[in-house]
Amino acid sequence: MSQDGRTGSRGRRSVIQSKLAVPPLSERLVARPRVSGLLAGIVDAHPLVWVCATAGSGKTTAVVEATAALDRPVAWLTLDDTDAAPGRLLTYLEAALARPVPRASDVAGAALAAGIPHAEAAGLLAEAAEGARLVLVVDELERLADAPEALAVLAAFVRYAPAAMRVVLVSRVDVQLDLGAAGALGRAAAIGEGALAFTEAEAAQALARGGIDTVDPAHAVQVTGGWVTGVLFEAWRSAEHVPGSGGEADPLSGYLASQILGHLEPADRDFLEATSLLDEVTPARAEALGQPGAGDRLVALRARHLPVVWEPGGLRMRCHPRFREYLVERLERRGGEDVRALRCAYGDLLMAERHHEDAAEQFLRVGERERALPAVEAVVEAVVERLDFAVAERLLDEVAPVAPPLGPLTVAELMLAIGGEDYRRGGRLGDRLDAAGERERLARTSSMAAALLAWCYWHLGRDADARAVVAAAEPSPEVDALHYLLRLVDHEGSPVPPEGPALSGGPLDALVRRVNYAHGLVREAGQSPASSWAEAVTTPWRVGSLRASGRTDQALDLYRAHPRAWAPAWMHGIVGPELIIDVGDVAEAREVLLRGREDIRASGSLVFDVLNRLIEARLELRLCHDPDAALAILDAVDADPVGGRYGFLAEQSDTWRGLALLMRSPGAEALTVLERAVERMRASGRIIELPTAAILLAEARWRAGDEDGADAAADLALEAATRHGSNHHLLQALADFPAVVARRLDAEAGADSRWHELGRALMAEGVAIDLPARTTIRLAEFGTARIEVDGHEVRPRIAKSVALLAYLAAAPGHAADRDRLLDALFGGRSDESTRAYLRQAVHRLREVLPEGVGPCLDGSQVRFDAEVDLRSESDELTGRLREAARLQGEEQLAAILDALAIAERGEYLPAIPAPWADERRERLVELVGEARVEAAHLAFATGRYRQAEELVEAALAADPFRESAWRLVMRIAGATGDEDRVIAAYRRCRRALGELGTQPSPSTRQLLVALRR
Structure with missing residues (x-):
């Protein structure tokens, strides 16, 4: 990691490219159209194909030939033992898929950065290939046979693979994958020893191609069961071979020793x-491994x-996997x-090739900790970032005896x-560094290390130590994040404002997100950091922000799906019980609270411990209605140093x-503590609980006879909720x-104030409110x-009454001048007939409404006689679109789609029949079209190409003359690599504009040229 703490790990992942290459075929290969044709047909017809057979049976060769015969791009991944780490496997799956499907690049990394577990990230990676008719081959799957977490990643990828994709799994042994519907009968197929075995004719061809004329093909097939390697290399001559057993007895080792290596020069x-x-x-x-004259040796x-x-035509050699294993x-x-x-020479080579993790493994395998140290230092943070914590722990443990007290490993250990x-x-x-006099030097050397160490101290209740470490560090975004955290202890004199520092894109964004929540910045807290590690430790805050904004169901879904291994103390000791309290389940809330307390004790966090007890007090108050029990808990909290x-x-x-005091008695004691709480929240900018505290203060002030003060406190609560962007805590x-x-x-x-809206919301939840009728x-x-x-539905006798109500709903104050109504509803006609028809429309509308409500003709104006809450779908649509315009990104897209759902009704x-209705219909069609195009742009920006295409095509169906929409269709086609669709979209655009006697603009033509390059 650089000194400023920006890891950039997602952009610097190093992969061994040879693992992603389709293996070359032997120059002596005898084509076997029987096998390749059979396998190609099976692959083309089935989403999942297993190729399971013993070593040397020709599995890989058959798959290479079969996939070459298909009209599909191929993504290939050859596994090795190190791919048992789920994060590493996911990295390689992404790299393999990104070759034929560039849009898949960094999908998995972004998913991990969104707090998504490895297996679910694999599912998202698979979905990124939607529409691509590719074949993904995973070879040497047996490497993962004893790695359940890695198998879960692969199983998730297969389960979510798009219908057009084909997945081929190649293995020596039967590997169990939980594939769900993907493994259902008819969707999966398998090919094994029997299909791959040589026929007599194929054996004859292969032996002749290899220059072997002393072997009877029929006899070789008979005694080997057609085992490809057994025939080609006469392994059946080995004493260990069981006639007719194919490769299952695997006599290859003995044969390799006596008949292959035994005939070579030493x-x-x-x-x-x-x-x-x-x-x-x-x-x-080879020369890097100390083999001089390697070129001549390879020629021989x-x-x-x-x-x-x-x-x-070259000197690049790949040993058969079983042969290589034997050589090793x-x-x-x-x-x-x-x-x-x-192994050390190989480690040096891997270091030179920038494969640091593999280099570290080679050095450590032979106990060369000193030589492994630079490799571990170079890679351990990337391993942490991909959330392979167990691998990172092992690497740190291995080099700990030789690691300096200060260095890159310190940051990784603190991240872990x-x-x-x-x-x-x-x-x-x-403390070890402090005892050695090195702690402040660490802080000066690395702002990231200083921030992470101070973060730990803060949890331990050692805020003075945290301040000392931060004071020694150079100014940086990481130090700003710690100053922001320390505002939660004491805001006075803080060098950062209540709204917090800007996000840096590094791991300490996790901390900024956490403190954002305490300051009531709920929307900001819910956004995903760029760092996978940061998201893994802040997912609980995302759940909390969803809860705080009233999206309880979404919060509950994310909570239930969260891996218990990630941030358990915070998720299950703090966020979980808060969420279950909101749901109203006393028994589960208490169970989650106490279970999470065990995780908190294991973490050592005194802050989490206090928060857990505060939530227990809330449980006693909100669900158990026991203020005495709550006060006993709060007395202990106040006596706690933290x-x-x-x-x-x-x-x-x-x-x-x-x-608790308000529930127990009407005395002034509650007023004192609530005044103190509200004042401190306002002064510090920590307003997450300000709506709650201010409403309680309003009640306390009213009981004390301060009615104006009560109203002011209530308004303060409303203002704080507005800053939250949610009424959840307020309600x-x-x-x-x-x-x-x-x-x-x-x-x-x-009668249309925010307070009326809140009153109606409470009534909808069953809370009795004395609202004006x-x-x-x-x-x-x-x-x-x-x-x-x-x-209750009502039906006026004439349709003009509906048109009248629609006009009044859109008019200011729900009133309209009679002449304007005549113009709107009757196209400007103002004779006795139309005036009589208007009176009838008013009358028929009035008779379906409650008595005394109206509307009526009052002189030259039509208005309601009483207060009404009149709302129309068109106003709701336009209002939601206005609100959406104030949002950005995912939130804006969701808001637009929510609004468009209204227009989808018809x-x-x-x-x-009304001219005003015709005009408004045209305006709404235009507005909806613009919204669809805007939503399509937003969906396109987030990689949701199918959704973007559906939206923009719907907009063009209503108005084919939107040239900007045609350009978006072209971009979508270009992003999916479909040049034919790019051209087709341009032609459709040209035809549509031709109806207006015009041609596509230069920018559209330039886009066509750019997308075809």
Whole structure:
């Protein structure tokens, strides 16, 4: 990691490209159209194909030939033992898929950064290939046989693979994958030993191609069962071979020793053994392993009959996997310094090739910790970022004896401490450095390390140590994040404002997100960081922000799906019980609270411990209605050094104490603590609980006879909720004291205030509110026109009454001048007939409404006689679109789609004959079209190409003359790699514009040229 703390790990993932290459075929290969044709047909017809057979049965060769015969791009991944780490496997799956499907690049990395577990990220990666008719081959699957987490990643990928994709799994052994519907009968197929076995004719061809004329093909097939390697290399001559058993008895080792290596010169044998560490042997790579004259040696070996594949026309050799395994086994038998030197040379080569993780494994395998240290330092943070915590822990443990007290590993260890919620570990590390006089030097050397260490100290209640470490560090975004965290202890003198520092894109964004939540910045807290590690440790905050914004169902879904291994103390000790309390389940809330307390104790976080107890007090108040039990808990919290000293905890304690005192008695004691809580929240900018505290203060002030002060506190609560962007906390507090709403409404002159909306929301939840009575009228205008009055449908006798109501719904104050109505409803006709018809429309509308509501003709104006709550679907549509315009990104897209759902119900006021309705219909069609195009652009920007295409095509169906929409169709086609559709979209655009006598603009033509390059 750089000194400024920006990891950039998602952009610097190093992969071994040879693992992603389709293996070359042997120059001596005998084409077997029987096998390749059979397998190609199976692959083309089935989403999932297993190719399972023993080593040397020709599995890989058959798959290479079969996929080459298909009209599909191929993504290939050859596994090795290190791919058992789920994050590493996911990285390689992404790299393999991105070759034929570039849009899949970084999908998995972005998914991990969104807090999505490895397996679910694999599912999203698979979905990124939607529409691509590719074949993904995963070879040597047996490497994962004992790695359940890696198998879960692969299983998820297969389950979510698009219908057009074909997945081929190649393995020596039967590997169990939980594939669900993807493995259902008819969707999956398998091919094994029998289909791959040589026929007599194929064996004859293969033997002749290999220059072997001393073997009877029929006899070879009979005694080997058609085992490909057994026939080609006469392994059936081995004493261990069981006639007719194919490769299952695997006599290859004995044969390789006696008949292959035994016929080679010692120097050739040594060369093959020494280079067996390499997946691909080239002259340069072999010489890097200390093999002089490697080019000449490869030329000589190319003339021998070996189970290897040569690059056509070159000197690049790949040993058959079983042959390579045998060579490695022989190499290991040498033991001692020879093997150590070779593995170290291989590690140096991997370092030069920037494959640091693989280099570290080679060094560590022979106990070379000192040489492994630079490799581990280079890669461990990337391993943490991909959330392979177990791998990172092992690497750190291996090099710990030789690692310096200060260095890159310190940051990784602190990231693991926080990622694993082991704050004591971070504290111990800091104390060791402090005892050696090195702690402040660490802070000066690395702002990231200083910030992470201070974060651990903060959790341990050691805010003074946290400040000392931060004070020694150089200014940086990471230090700003810690100053922001320390505002939760004491905001006075803080160098960062209440709205917090800007996000840097690094891991400490996780901390900024957490503190954002405490400051009531709910929307900001819910956004996903760019760092996978940051998201893994902040997912609980995303759940909390969903809960705080009232999206309980979404929060609950994310909570239930969250892996228990990630941030368990915070998720299950804090966020989970808060969420279950909102759901109203006392038993589960108490169970989750106590279970999470165990995770908190394991973490060592004194802050989490206090928060957990505060939530327990809330449980006693909100669900158990036991203020005495809550006060006993709060007394203990206030006596706690952390609970009394950390400002944000003291504010919450005062808030819940105020509620308990209000529930227990009407005395002035509640007023004192609530005044203190609200004042501290306003001064510090920590407003997450300000709506609650201010509503409680409004009640306390009213009981004390301060009616004006009560109204001011209620307005403060509303203002804080507005800053949250959610009424959730406000409504919860008002449900405790609904009289606050009723009293506040007395001061409202109109009937459409925010307080009226809150009152209606509470009533919808079953809370009794004394609201002024008025008639509610809802007008459905899209599809079938329909009027509902106080929840019941009514039907005026004439259609003009519906048109009249629609006009009044859109008019200011729901009143309109008679002449304007005549013009709108009758096209400007103003004779006795139309005036009589208007009177009839007014009368027929009045007779379906409650008595005394109206409307009526009052002189030259039509208005209602009483207050009405009149809302129409068209106003709701336009209002939602206005709100959406104030949002950005995912939130804006969701808001637009929510608004468009209204228009999807059908045409505006169908069968209503009125010029005004015709004009409004045209305006709404235009507005909806613009919204669809805007939503399509937003969907396109987030990679949702199918959704973007559906939206823009719907807009063009209504208005084919939107040239900007045609350009978006072209971009979508270009993004999916479909040049034909790019051209087709341009032609459709040209035809549409031709109807207007015009041609596509230069920008559209330039886009066509750019997308075809």
